Structures are given as C-alpha cells and as structure tokens.
Amino acid sequence: MSEFDYDLFVIGAGSGGVRASRIAASHGARVAVAEEYRVGGTCVIRGCVPKKLLVYGAHFAEDIHDARKFGWNVPDCKFDWPVLRDNVLAEVDRLEGLYGQTLDNHKVTVLRTRATVAGPQKVRLADGTELTAERILIATGGWPHVPEFPGSEHAITSNEVFHLETLPKRIIIAGGGYIANEFAGIFNEFGSKVTIVNRGDTILRGYDEQIRDRLLQISMTKGIDFKFNAPFESIEKNDDGSLTVMLEGYEPMQADAVLLAAGRAPNSRGIGLEEVGVELDDKGAITVDERNQSSVPSIFAVGDVTDRIQLTPVAIREGQAFADTFYGGKPTVVDYQNVPSAVFSHPPIGAVGMTEAEARNKLGSVRVYTSDFRAMKNVLAGRNERALYKMIVNAATDQVVGLHMIGPDAPEILQAAAVAVKAGLTKADFDNTVALHPSMAEELVLLK
Template identity: 50%
Template sequence: MAQYDFDLFVVGGGSGGVRAARLAAGLGKRVAIAEEYRFGGTCVIRGCVPKKLFVYASQFPEHFADAAGYGFAVPEIGFDWPTLVAAKDREIDRLEGLYRKGLETAGATLLHERAVLVDRHTLRVGDRRVTARHILLAVGARPNPHAALPGHEHCIFSNEVFDLERLPGSIAILGGGYIAVEFANIFHGLGVETTLIYRGKEILGRFDMDMRRGLHEAMEAKGIAVRCHEILLGIDRRADGRLDAHTSGGDRLTVDQVLLAIGRIPNTEGLGLEAAGVETGLHGEVVVDDHSRTSVDNIWAVGDVTNRVQLTPVAIHEAMCFVETAFKDNPTPVDHDTIATAVFSQPEIGTVGLSEEEAARRYDRLEVFRAGFRPMRHTLSGRQERMVMKLIVDADTRVVVGAHVLGPDAGEMAQLLGVALKARLTKEDFDRTMAIHPTAAEELVTMYQPSYRIERGERVEKAA
C-alpha cells in the first residue's frame, strides 16, 4: 500500500472543512488542513456570525421605540458604527481562536498557506509538496462580482460590508436573496436610507409566497424602498465621491454605497482541479455524488464549492457524512431533504419543507392552514406589524410537508418545526400537542380547520 504524508488533507478552513478535519483527527487519523486566510470561513469571518450581530444591532431602534408603550421613557439615542465594527472584530477573533484550538487539540496539522492540487494524491502547499490518501475540498464560494455591470468596481460586496470605515447615509442593494434582504433590513435599522432593487417579481425566490409578500409589505411599511422588476444598468462615481446608480426603470439613484448581492460562485479557479482530473459543473462547482465523492474516488468536496445547498449547517452535515463514509466504514449519503432555514430580516422568516407553490406541484390534494395576527408583544407598543403562520398538509397522508412563519423569533420556531417535519409528523400530531399560552407559536398547534384546499393545483376556498 502506498505511503502518504497524511490520511486526510483538507483544503479550506471553513465550517465544513474544520468539522471534517477535527473529526478525522479525533479518530487518530493523520490530518492536515490548509487555509490561506483565516480559520472559520465565510460563516464566522464574513457571513452568518457578523451578520447576525449586525441584525441584533439594527433591531435596537425598534426596541427603544416600542419601550415607550410599556412605560419606559427612553432618552434620545445615538449610534456609533466604529464601536459596533470593533466589537464584531473582537468576537470574530475569539471564535477563530476556538476553531484553531479545536483543530490543534484534536491533533490536526494547521497550514496557513494556499494548497493546490498537483495530482489525485499530491498537493503543492507554498513551496513544498505533500501527499494524502484522501483529499477534501472545502474552499467555499465568493460573491459574484457581476463584472458585466458597468461600474461594478465602484460597488461593495458582502465581504467588505462588515468593515466599512463609516456608515453610509444611503445605499442601493442589488439582489433579492438572503444577503440582499437581510442587509436591506440591517442598514435601514441603523438609520440608512435604503433601496432594494431586484429583477424578479417578488423578493426571496423559492420561499412561500405569503412569506415573500408579507415581508415585502413590512419592509415598505418601515420605509425601505423595494423595487422589483428592475435591474441596475450602470454605476458612475461622482466628483463628490457619491455614486449614481442607473436603473432599468429610467431613474438615477444617488447614494453613498451600492451593495451587489446577486449570488455566490464556487472558489475553484486555480485549485488544480483539471490536473487532478476532478470534474466541474456549469458554474465551476465541483461535481459530487450523494456521498460527496468527486469524479476522482479519493478526492471529496463539501460545502458551497459543490453549489448544492449554500448553508453553513449543510456544509457541516456533509462533512460529518464524509467522515462516516471515508473513515468509519459506514457509507452515509448526504440528506438534503427538508432543510430548515431562516431569513434574519425584520420581521424574520423561518421556513422548513415545501412552499405552498412547490407542494401544489407535487401533491394532488393539499390542505393549507394559515393564521395572520398581530403578536401580543406589539399590542402595547402600538406597532401594527403582523405575523403569518402556515402549515401545508398532504391531504391524503395527513403529513405536514411545509411550515412557514413570518414574525418575531421565526428562525427559532423553524428550528423546532424542522424536527417535526423531518419526522414526517401528521397534522393530527400537531393537533394533539398542547399549546403554550400565551405565545405566538401556539398558533402552530391550534389551527384546527384548513383555511383553504388545493385540488390538482386549483385553490378551493372552502373546505368540503
């Protein structure tokens, strides 16, 4: 049997790569992990974690405003952007240290250099070569630069948005997905004049339409300009340093910043994939099978570089399945079915399973349970924002195939709903569950009568 320097060499120190390296090293395998930037990857360094911290910050103005209804006399408030950025940096430094410590404690070798494939078992790391029995590609993805857009070089992306020297007075955001919508809410919450521009008919494609429309309306009610069916045609920098953003609607928006949030592309350029014989797809993604194995049987890939589902917990799950398959003699296919997810907007969206639109294409008969109401927390504050909750039920099996929440703490609810839907619980299981009163979530187990049915794609307003 050939001798290799390592049993596993991981390229990329993000959530998926770190989990795989730590677990494999914990099994006593000789493991190396190469990361040319900082350990933690997109999620920890320039994604989920700093974003959620900024979300919390952006919610405080509404909390302060709502406090008056509960008897608090809140003095005039101020906000200091550099203080927030510095606090965020300290937390990221702490988390990166934990990632490093976890790897070192497990016995992995950490390499702070770029690794490039030479052949199926060999990598070039800096100025030396190393060999490995198994190679795992976990290099993630990066923002789409939208290079065809004239003036794209004047714009910022999600990588830079966390480290702006000053908070802009106004911003235009191009895109309609998670990143665009979340940052529109963050900037608006921090007092920035915000315009969201999206080419589609409604924000957040593939989400349930009630969630999409409900959030759109809530954002506009807060003062965010949401412009669908539009694109940017070009961006010019003015003499005063501000930007003129030209829209397909014939307008010129003069703003301090333009954020492009129109998708992410896999980091496969210059990785040596062709030399190693690794197949890539239409968008540069590494093509893998259900076990995350590439076209080369000892080279594997997990996370955003595969362009399957670009979510941090998915990358971690894929890494755990990889370790089971490669090192525990327990072939474990990745399960991408029924993934719970959240949009940390204001209000939040939490969702798991099929949207009403998707379910109507898959099932002949559906029952839809829907509740819209003003949550108790808003009754004394005077805020008019409403919650929406939906359960989508396959009428033949009674299994709940979709659950969707728009409102405060929706992400927390979706995590627990994910367990119920993953277990394929029926509507009767929900009905048998006692409610916790008074909570908003109790609506999920007290919607006893369907709001309407769907028969072969057609909506039937009254249940039979």
C-alpha cells in the same frame, strides 16, 4: 509507514472543512488543512455569525422605541456604527481563535497558506512545497457573485460590508435573496436610506409566495424602497466620494454605497481541479456523489463548493459524514429532505419542507392552514406589523409537509417545529398538543 505525507489533506478551513478535519483526526487519521485567509470560513468570518450580530444590533432600534410603551423612560438614542462594527470584529477574532484551538487540540496540522491541487493525491502550497495525501477534500466554500458592468469595482460585497468605515446615509443593495433582504433590514434600522434593486420581479425565490409577499409589504412600510426589473447599467464615482448609479429603465440614483448581494458562486476556479480531471458543472460547482466523492476517486468535496444546499449546518453534516464514512467505519449519507432555513430579515422568516406551490405540484391534493395575527408585544407597542404562519398538509395522509413563518422569533420557533415535519407528524399530532399560552408558537397547534 504510509506512502503519503497525510491520510487527508483539506483545502479550506470553513465549517465543512473544520468539521471533516476534526472528526477524521479523532478517528486516527493524519490530517492537514490549508487556509489562505482565516480559520472559520464564510460563516464565522464574513457571513452568518457577524451578520446575526448586526441583526441583533439593528433590533434595538425598534426595541428602544417600543420600550416607552412598556413604561420605560428611554431618552432619544444615537447609533454609533464604529462601536458595533469593532465589537463584532472582535468577536470574530475570538471565534477564529477557538476554531484554531479546536484543530490544534485534535492534532490537525494547520497550514495558513494557499493550497492548490497538483495531482489526484498531491497538493502544492503557495511557496512551491508539494505534499501528498491518500485523499484530498475540497471545502473552499462560495464567493460573492459580482456582475460585470461599468463601474462595478466601486461596489462592495458581503465580504467588505462588515468593515465599512462609516455608516452610509444612502445604500443601494443589489439582489433579491436572503443576503440582500437581511442587510436591507439591518441598514434600514440603523437609519440608512435603503433601496433594493433586483434584475427580476421576485424576492426570496424558493420561499413560499405568501411569506415573501408579507416581507415585501412590511419592508416597504418600514421605508425600504424596491426597484424590480432593474439591471445595472453603470456606477460612477463622484468627486465627493458618492456614487451615481444608472439602472436600466430608471432615473439616475445617488448613493453612498452599493452592496452587491446577487448570490454566491462555488469557489472552485484556479485551484487545479479541472487540470486533474475533477468534473465541474456550468456554475463551477464540484459534482459529487452521495459519499461526497468527485469524478476523481481520491478527491472529495463538501459545503458550498458543491452547491447542493448552501447552508452552514449542511456543510457541517457533509464534513461529518465524509469523515465518519472514510475514517470512522460508519458509512453515512446526508439526508437533504426537510432542511430548515431562515432569513434574518426584519421581521425574520423560518421555513421547512414544501411551499404551497411545490406541494400542489407534487401531491395534488393539499390542505393549507394559516394564522395571520399581531404579536402581543406589537399590539401594546402600537405596531400594526402582522405575523403569518402557514402549514401545508398532504390531504391524503394528513402529514404536515411544510411550515412557513414570518414574525418575531420565527426561526427560533421553526427549529423545534422542523423536528415534527422531519419526523412525518400529522396535523392531528399538532392539534393534539396542548398550546403553550401566551406565546406566538402556540399558533402552530391552534391552526384551523
């Protein structure tokens, strides 16, 4: 008999924790996972899944309008926020049930309670119960960063935005990253007056400059207002429930809601890590090696709490690699090169590999190919909105080292193209592929 209660104890039942638990159990390990909120984590409960459903809902605003150009006699339509909100939350409930069922089917013990680290191989539950495990895996994800300023308690984060009682007529969104730009597009299509305020002067830092400039241009054309170099001074709640927002260097603004989308921090504080000697960086991220092992040999971490690449599929890969390495006899290391990403803005962005600036800094000599065009659907609909595809090529080897796209269905197209970039294919390989016509994706093999 083992000297431990479990072979593996996982704290956090999000994407990474669920995958690690399920795979480790399938390899024969005795596994328990503790989750203090809901099984599924950020992505399923309050992140990419409900957000993408809101994105789908928002697209109908333009689709219904454009349908008239395609011969459909569409009457004026009214958007009903509570209907979409409640349907989305019901889908979240359904998915949570499936995640729980998956864990049950793999004989994983699910403890719906808070757990903290009480020792290198010991955890403590909220009721004081202590359990031992040969290995502990931290998969607690991230948490919205809330800047400190007077009245910040009157704002909401991406955790609460899915539960709004009413659709705000005026919403101020703080931040310049993907969360801010995605929700800006969503609420703008729903009919809210949207203002993005950013402490800096750049949106979507890390994405290719031409692509993010195109999103800024299109967003402004759609009516989204941007205020740059605008740190918060305060938020005051008025008698009628509205908010007065004071920004440094700007006149006071009135809003019905303020959404703080200024990034996410590793959710590592207050769970006993530092007390047992787990090393954290200055942002609170757990420092791990390529095997996801922390400075304490029996404690491991995967997902956003390690702040490597904050993407759900990356957390899943890390959870799988951990379980296969330590319980499946298949040592696995996650490859972080050429990880594709998307921004579900209006229109969406897809990207993989190096930006033009990164490629010039690293490779020196590069070739850049672009296609700037109107999607066929937009032409007939009378929309001037233009898509932009950009390919970065290593001039010395002809290898495609980056693809960046903004336009309808860009993420759907980019996923397949990312395989080619990951495989190290060349510009000639793209050129030698026959175009699929008429499609937007064919632009990738017609770049000159």
